[in-house]
Amino acid sequence: METPEKPKSLDSPVTGTIIKWMSRANTWAYKATGGRIGGKWRLGTKHFGEVPEVGILTTTGRKTGQPRESPLLFLREGDRVVLVASQGGRATNPMWYLNLKANPQVSFRIRNEVLALRARDASQSERAAYWPKLDAMYPDFVNYRAWTDREIPIVICEP
Numbered sequence: 001m002e003t004p005e006k007p008k009s010l011d012s013p014v015t016g017t018i019i020k021w022m023s024r025a026n027t028w029a030y031k032a033t034g035g036r037i038g039g040k041w042r043l044g045t046k047h048f049g050e051v052p053e054v055g056i057l058t059t060t061g062r063k064t065g066q067p068r069e070s071p072l073l074f075l076r077e078g079d080r081v082v083l084v085a086s087q088g089g090r091a092t093n094p095m096w097y098l099n100l101k102a103n104p105q106v107s108f109r110i111r112n113e114v115l116a117l118r119a120r121d122a123s124q125s126e127r128a129a130y131w132p133k134l135d136a137m138y139p140d141f142v143n144y145r146a147w148t149d150r151e152i153p154i155v156i157c158e159p
Contacts, residue, residue, distance in 0.1 A: 006147040026071040027056055035111035038071060052138050056109040057083065062102035070096040073138055081108050081117060084134055085153040089144030097153055108157055117157035127154050
């Protein structure tokens with residue numbers, strides 16, 4: 001399958017602002033409805049399989065010390081929650097990733113269940129094992145990796 005061309009405005013400040021406000025709206029709807037609204041991610045799902053679930057990551061702001069919430073696709077394996085800091089293939093890592101690097105104690109909400117977790121970067125062997133699973137869950141991750149020069153982090157959150 002051929003990778004589509006990178007959107008011209010992907011790295012623009014306007015796109016970053018849109019992502020921020022859409023994330024806030026998604027988080028509000030998710031929390032207000034226990035995940036019934038905002039709990040599935042249909043954009044970019046180019047297959048007819050299962051639609052990926054969304055959860056809410058809460059980090060501590062590295063500058064403010066305040067809680068910061070981000071709606072994210074996730075892969076759950078046992079007591080692990082696996083996240084991808086893709087930011088749609090943008091040139092920079094998302095703010096939530098920078099926050100958890102500064103303070104790895106996070107929580108992750110899956111519908112009405114809130115998990116207290118510790119985040120870390122996946123090792124190279126874990127990355128090799130997780131990318132096929134993550135790509136199967138959300139095929140656009142392949143495009144995102146092609147659109148950016150940075151190594152997109154995979155984050156493993158564990159109790």
